[in-house]
Each structure stands twice: as C-alpha cells, then as structure tokens.
Amino acid sequence: MNRRFLTRALGIAAVSSVALTGGFAQAKDSITIAVPSFLTGGAAGPFGIPAMNGAKMVTDAINNGKLPAPYNAKGFGGASASLIELDEGGGATKQVAEYRNLVEKRNVDAIVGYISSGNCQALAPIAEELKQFTIFATCGTPRIFEEAPRKYVFRTMGHATSDNVAAAMYVKEKFPNVKGYTGINQNYAWGQDSWRDFDLTMKQIMPNTVASDKTQFPKIFAGQYGSEISAMSLDKADLVHSSFWGGDLEAFIFQGAARGLFKKKLGVVTVGGTAAYRLGKKLPDGLVLGARGPYGILVKDRDSVLNQWFVNTYKDIYGIYPSGPAYQYGQAILAAKIAYDKAGSDASDEQLADALRGVTFESFSTTVEMKLGGGHQAATENGYGITKYDSEAGENVVTDVKFYPASCVLPPDGVDSVEWINGGMKGAKC
Amino acid sequence: MLRDNTSKVVLIGGILIILFGAVAPNWIVNQLMFGFSRALAILGLLVLWRTGLVSFGHAFYFGLGAYTVAILDIQLGVTDVFVRLLGGACLAGLAGFLVGFIMRNYRDIFFAMLNTAISMVLYGIIVKTESLGSTDGFAISLPTIFGVAPETKYPLFVVITTVAIVSALLINFYLKTTIGRLTTPIRDNEIRVEYLGFSVAHAIHLKYTMSAILAGGAGALMAMSLGQVDPDSMINWTVSGELVFITILSGPGNVIAPFIGSLVFEVLRTYAFELAPHLWQLIVGGTFLTIIFFLPGGIWSLISKLGRSTS
Numbered sequence: 001m002n003r004r005f006l007t008r009a010l011g012i013a014a015v016s017s018v019a020l021t022g023g024f025a026q027a028k029d030s031i032t033i034a035v036p037s038f039l040t041g042g043a044a045g046p047f048g049i050p051a052m053n054g055a056k057m058v059t060d061a062i063n064n065g066k067l068p069a070p071y072n073a074k075g076f077g078g079a080s081a082s083l084i085e086l087d088e089g090g091g092a093t094k095q096v097a098e099y100r101n102l103v104e105k106r107n108v109d110a111i112v113g114y115i116s117s118g119n120c121q122a123l124a125p126i127a128e129e130l131k132q133f134t135i136f137a138t139c140g141t142p143r144i145f146e147e148a149p150r151k152y153v154f155r156t157m158g159h160a161t162s163d164n165v166a167a168a169m170y171v172k173e174k175f176p177n178v179k180g181y182t183g184i185n186q187n188y189a190w191g192q193d194s195w196r197d198f199d200l201t202m203k204q205i206m207p208n209t210v211a212s213d214k215t216q217f218p219k220i221f222a223g224q225y226g227s228e229i230s231a232m233s234l235d236k237a238d239l240v241h242s243s244f245w246g247g248d249l250e251a252f253i254f255q256g257a258a259r260g261l262f263k264k265k266l267g268v269v270t271v272g273g274t275a276a277y278r279l280g281k282k283l284p285d286g287l288v289l290g291a292r293g294p295y296g297i298l299v300k301d302r303d304s305v306l307n308q309w310f311v312n313t314y315k316d317i318y319g320i321y322p323s324g325p326a327y328q329y330g331q332a333i334l335a336a337k338i339a340y341d342k343a344g345s346d347a348s349d350e351q352l353a354d355a356l357r358g359v360t361f362e363s364f365s366t367t368v369e370m371k372l373g374g375g376h377q378a379a380t381e382n383g384y385g386i387t388k389y390d391s392e393a394g395e396n397v398v399t400d401v402k403f404y405p406a407s408c409v410l411p412p413d414g415v416d417s418v419e420w421i422n423g424g425m426k427g428a429k430c
Numbered sequence: 431m432l433r434d435n436t437s438k439v440v441l442i443g444g445i446l447i448i449l450f451g452a453v454a455p456n457w458i459v460n461q462l463m464f465g466f467s468r469a470l471a472i473l474g475l476l477v478l479w480r481t482g483l484v485s486f487g488h489a490f491y492f493g494l495g496a497y498t499v500a501i502l503d504i505q506l507g508v509t510d511v512f513v514r515l516l517g518g519a520c521l522a523g524l525a526g527f528l529v530g531f532i533m534r535n536y537r538d539i540f541f542a543m544l545n546t547a548i549s550m551v552l553y554g555i556i557v558k559t560e561s562l563g564s565t566d567g568f569a570i571s572l573p574t575i576f577g578v579a580p581e582t583k584y585p586l587f588v589v590i591t592t593v594a595i596v597s598a599l600l601i602n603f604y605l606k607t608t609i610g611r612l613t614t615p616i617r618d619n620e621i622r623v624e625y626l627g628f629s630v631a632h633a634i635h636l637k638y639t640m641s642a643i644l645a646g647g648a649g650a651l652m653a654m655s656l657g658q659v660d661p662d663s664m665i666n667w668t669v670s671g672e673l674v675f676i677t678i679l680s681g682p683g684n685v686i687a688p689f690i691g692s693l694v695f696e697v698l699r700t701y702a703f704e705l706a707p708h709l710w711q712l713i714v715g716g717t718f719l720t721i722i723f724f725l726p727g728g729i730w731s732l733i734s735k736l737g738r739s740t741s
Contacts, residue, residue: 039707039708040708040710040711085707085708086703086707087703087707087708087710090662090663091660091661091662091663091664091666092566092567092658092660092662092663093567093656093658093659093660093662093663093664094663096656096657096658097460097464097656098700098703100456100457100460101457101460101700101703101704104455104456104457104460105455105457105700106704117566118565118566118567118660121566121569122566122567122569122658122660125569125657126657126658141566187557187558187564188557188564188565188566189560189564189565189566192560192564217558219554219557219558220557220565
C-alpha cells in the first residue's frame with residue numbers, strides 16, 4: 001500500500017516538475033495574460049464566470065483577427081495571447097501570495113482582471129513593487145489611484161464615485177418628489193464608500209431630502225435580510241439605495257419583493273445589471289438600475305458595430321446576453337491589446353505602461369478616456385434606467401435610460417472624490 | 431538539549447535551507463517564508479493535539495499576531511522586525527493566557543467550538559470596524575532589521591527561518607521535560623495524571639498559552655512576509671480549519687513534521703490553484719481525505735517509515 005502511494009507521489013512530483021519547467025518556455029510570437037476572476041464561491045455565478053467569458057471571447061477574437069475595425073489587426077502587437085485563468089477567491093492576502101506567484105514563478109506578461117475592491121487595493125502596491133503591467137477590470141474603490149500615484153497599474157472602468165453620483169442625479173431628474181432616503185449596503189469598504197458617496201451627493205443636489213438615521217449595514221454575504229427589510233419598510237424614507245452585488249443582491253431582491261418593499265419604496269440598485277438577465281420575471285418592475293457604467297442591459301441596443309459584435313457573439317457562444325462584468329473584462333483585454341499594438345509584443349512592462357497611459361479609445365459600448373489618476377484611471381459615462389419585464393419578449397428591459405458624461409459624475413484629475421462632492425462638485429460639466 | 435537526532439536535523443537542515451534561500455528563485459523563497467511562518471502555529475497545535483485537544487479557532491491568535499503587526503506599523507510606525515514579532519507573539523500569548531482559564535475546563539468538541547466562537551468574535555469586530563480596515567485589511571510595509579531596510583526579502587527569510595529553528599528546538603526540548611511529556615497521558619487518562627500529582631488544568635493551560643504565543647508569532651511573520659492582512663485570510667474560521675488541516679497533514683510524530691507539512695500544503699495549494707483554477711479546493715480536499723484514509727499519522731509517518739527501512 002505504502003509503496004504504491006510512494007510511486008504515485010513520485011508520479012505527481014514528476015508531472016508538477018514538467019508543468020513547472022513548461023511555465024518558463026516562451027516563444028516570441030505568443031504572450032501569456034493572467035486573468036483573475038471569481039471562479040468559486042457566491043460571486044462566481046453572477047460576476048466571475050461572465051467576466052471570464054467576456055475575457056476569453058475577446059482574446060479569441062483578437063488572436064484570430066476577428067474583432068471589428070479598428071481592432072481587426074491580428075493578435076496583441078502581432079502576438080497571440082494565451083490566458084491563464086485564476087480564482088480570485090480566498091481574501092486579499094491569499095491573492096497577494098498568488099499574484100507574486102504569477103509574476104515570479106509563472107512569468108506572465110500581463111495581468112488583467114480582478115473584481116473585488118479589496119483585492120485591487122491590496123495588489124496595487126504589490127504590482128508597483130514587482131513592476132508588473134496590470135489592468136484592473138471591474139473593482140470599484142476610488143482609493144486605488146487617490147492614495148498614491150501608480151506607474152504600472154491601470155483601471156479601465158470608472159470608479160464607484162461615478163456610480164453613486166449618477167444615481168443621485170438620475171433620482172433628481174426622474175423622481176424629483178423623493179422626500180427621504182435610506183440605504184442597505186454591505187458593511188465593508190465597498191458598501192461604506194458607496195453609501196457615503198450617494199449620501200453626500202444627495203445632500204448637495206437634493207438638499208431638501210432627509211437621510212434616514214436607520215441605514216442598514218448587514219455583513220457581506222449574509223444572505224438573510226428579513227429584519228433589515230422590515231426596518232426599512234417602517235422607515236419614512238421613500239427611497240432605498242443599495243450597492244449590493246452578486247448573490248447578496250439577488251437574495252435581497254427576492255426577499256424584498258416578497259415583502260412588498262419595492263412597491264412601497266423606490267429601489268435604487270447601483271450594481272443591478274447582473275441581476276437583470278439572471279432573475280428574469282422575478283426582478284420587480286420600477287427599480288432604478290445601474291450597471292456600474294455603460295454596460296450590460298443598459299447598452300444592449302446601442303447599435304455601434306463594436307457593441308453589436310459583442311452582444312451577438314456573446315449570445316451565440318454562451319446563450320445569454322452579456323452582463324456588466326463580461327463587458328468590463330472584455331474592455332480591459334481590449335486595453336491590453338491597444339498597449340501591445342502600440343508598444344510591440346516584446347515590450348517591457350514600462351513600455352506597455354507608457355503606451356496605455358492617457359490614451360482615449362473606443363471600447364465595445366462606450367468611449368474610454370484614461371485621464372484620471374495621472375492617465376491610469378479611466379473616465380467613462382455612467383447611467384441608469386428603470387426595470388420593466390417585457391412579457392412579449394419574455395425578458396427584462398430597461399426604460400428611461402439616461403447617461404451622464406464622465407465629466408459630470410467624476411472628479412477632475414487629482415481631486416479626491418469625497419472632497420469633490422462636498423465642495424459642490426466643482427468643474428462638473430453635465 | 432541539542433544532543434538528540436531531531437535537534438541535529440533541525441539545526442543542520444535549517445542552516446542548509448538558509449543557504450539554499452540565498453540562491454533559490456524568489457517564488458521559492460516566498461513559499462518557504464509562508465510555509466515556515468504558518469508552521470509555527472502548527473507547532474503549537476501539535477502540542478495540543480498530542481494532548482487530545484483540537485482547536486478550531488487558533489486563527490484568533492494567528493490573526494491577533496498579524497493585526498498587531500499591522501497596527502504597530504500603521505498607528506505607531508514600528509518597522510523593526512523583532513519588535514513586531516515580539517509584539518504579535520506577546521499579545522497573542524497574553525490573550526491565550528486569559529482565555530486559557532476558560533479553555534482548560536473543556537475538552538473535545540466543546541474545546542474546539544469555544545475556540546471557534548472566540549475567533550469569530552474578533553473576526554466580527556474587525557469586519558465591522560472601518561478603522562481596523564474592515565474586510566479590506568491593511569497593507570504592511572517591509573520590516574527593517576536592526577534599523578536597516580533590506581533591498582530584498584532574503585534577510586526577512588533568514589529571520590523567519592531562524593525563528594522557526596529556535597522554536598522547533600525549544601518545543602522539542604519542552605516535549606522531553608516532565609511537564610512536556612504530559613501530553614498523551616492527559617489524552618488517555620486525566621484522572622491517573624491527577625493521581626500522579628500533576629494538575630491537568632495547569633498543564634493544559636501552559637500548553638494552550640504556548641500554542642497561542644506560537645500562533646501569534648506565526649501570524650506576525652506571515653503578515654510581514656505577505657505585506658498584507660485582511661480578516662478573511664487571517665481570522666476567519668476557514669483559516670482555523672486550514673491550520674487543523676495542516677496539523678493532520680503533518681502528523682504529530684515530530685517537531686519537524688509541521689514544517690514539512692506546511693511546505694507541502696503551500697506547494698500543493700499553489701499547484702492546485704495553477705492547474706485547476708475552478709477545482710483547486712477539490713484537489714486540496716481530496717488530498718485531505720487521502721491522508722486521513724491512507725496516512726492517519728500524516729506525512730511524518732511516511733518519513734519515519736522510510737527512515738526505519740533504510741536503517
């Protein structure tokens with residue numbers, strides 16, 4: 001028995017050493033891009049898997065030269081990219097260890113991805129320390145580029161401030177009679193930041209509304225919100241703000257709808273886009289729904305060639321419409337292509353960073369301007385719509401979609417988000 | 431105290447590893463640092479396990495050590511590696527001493543779950559407190575050693591390996607003293623131990639405090655080698671489970687076992703993560719089951735068998 005076990009162990013050791021040496025083999029006409037995303041746990045279904053699908057689809061199309069113009073040149077600066085899929089779960093500290101492995105052991109050329117703000121915040125200094133060209137795809141916290149200038153780290157979507165400023169502006173425009181607002185947000189940095197930005201913006205632009213003193217901060221991944229929903233139902237505020245995402249959001253929508261919360265109050269869900277396709281008929285009508293920018297259901301019908309290619313190819317391959325994370329990861333991969341096309345496939349991390357810094361590019365659904373954080377943080381428009389179940393088509397649609405330009409919902413470069421909102425959003429061009 | 435074979439192997443092996451680290455690639459040095467840091471906590475759990483006690487909450491001390499380093503760094507600007515390490519280990523030891531007054535009265539599942547409960551209280555407090563970093567945690571600056579800020583991680587690696595060697599030697603020595611030998615006897619028959627004139631409660635209290643100090647030191651070193659702390663990776667019950675997992679993987683046979691087991695775990699997880707990003711937990715779990723079924727004495731039993739068959 002033990003001898004057999006030993007031979008097996010030796011076999012495994014041999015296989016691993018082959019895998020190890022294989023990691024060092026590199027041809028000039030190919031590059032490796034690591035794509036971390038939630039592949040296990042509660043965030044995998046609504047976020048991680050669509051994100052990974054979007055990254056894979058866009059990479060395949062780039063490798064085969066099948067993206068619409070102007071991106072129809074084959075490859076990343078001519079090189080074909082292979083993706084390394086990586087699980088983002090397990091906490092920021094584990095991700096730091098894995099990130100070091102990616103760079104020092106597996107020698108990847110670029111790292112493109114990350115959904116959790118906690119992970120991005122932990123990894124930004126590590127990326128700088130290791131001088132590794134890194135593009136954050138989805139994570140939202142504004143602090144990454146506000147805390148310190150970055151040289152090798154980029155983010156190709158707008159940060160959380162724009163989600164909540166745009167939400168408040170949309171409410172002001174479409175629901176001017178709102179008298180008070182409350183919120184349910186996860187008790188961690190993302191939830192706390194989101195609520196703070198929304199609350200501060202409401203105080204600025206709708207000064208006559210009253211913030212509830214009983215805002216709810218349940219624990220992340222709690223899953224049960226019965227008591228919070230009861231408390232909010234009794235609250236006088238007629239608007240409920242939530243930055244819940246993934247499984248928590250779906251649980252909250254189910255439980256809130258069953259208790260009639262969204263009939264009594266106007267629900268504003270800033271990360272609602274992922275739920276729109278997954279919940280179908282169970283998504284209540286009349287929710288103010290955001291997708292953290294111009295992605296997913298909000299832009300399904302935009303008829304640019306790039307967008308129609310994205311929507312149709314995704315639907316063909318995966319059988320459903322692409323949600324926000326798919327767009328965001330696709331967009332980040334596209335940014336990597338742009339950097340490689342400009343700097344060449346054998347470019348150093350530094351040259352790649354120089355190539356991407358400050359560029360403006362047409363992405364699938366929107367124009368991305370890398371103009372914040374010293375050219376490292378993207379600015380894009382941000383918008384909201386109102387949910388409605390289309391019983392003829394058998395799917396959810398959004399009506400009254402309204403987008404606000406980047407210059408309206410994001411602070412100018414070098415200005416801290418909270419200070420910008422508190423200072424009356426100076427310089428905003430709406 | 432250095433005459434027995436185990437001490438010799440620890441000393442010589444440790445020095446060889448320190449020399450090896452000077453030429454090894456960065457990622458291997460990283461894995462060794464993570465492995466050895468965590469192994470300190472396993473060393474403490476090993477002593478408890480020999481006594482028949484399994485704690486499902488030692489992430490409490492591990493996290494306390496890690497967060498002490500973070501607070502020392504961010505609030506007080508302490509960068510010295512030894513001050514941070516002692517801070518983490520002492521605070522965890524103090525907490526362990528106080529909690530030990532309760533724990534020494536419980537055995538079996540009650541002991542395991544009470545520990546979990548206490549660790550989850552700390553977890554809850556940190557997750558809910560924004561000034562303690564909430565779920566995001568903190569980044570920690572690289573430590574200085576005798577006032578010098580090292581260019582690479584090698585000096586920190588040397589410190590960690592040295593601490594590991596010293597701890598292994600001390601625990602090895604302790605397990606040979608009379609009070610240290612009171613492990614299996616307590617597990618087998620507490621009443622008889624009492625009749626022999628020893629206080630079981632005191633013996634367990636001492637072992638528990640020791641394991642808390644070791645876990646605190648482990649957390650402090652882990653935090654410094656990773657450069658990041660967050661509650662999910664440091665204090666959550668899954669971390670406690672991980673520690674128990676590695677203890678079983680290592681086996682209770684020898685003080686060297688935790689270091690081997692911890693390294694095997696680190697490498698196993700790295701490769702599982704690399705080869706099967708969707709299924710890595712299955713591989714880790716499968717290994718756990720394999721060990722329990724075929725190697726109930728852990729990896730160490732394999733090594734000791736090999737040693738016996740060659741000699």
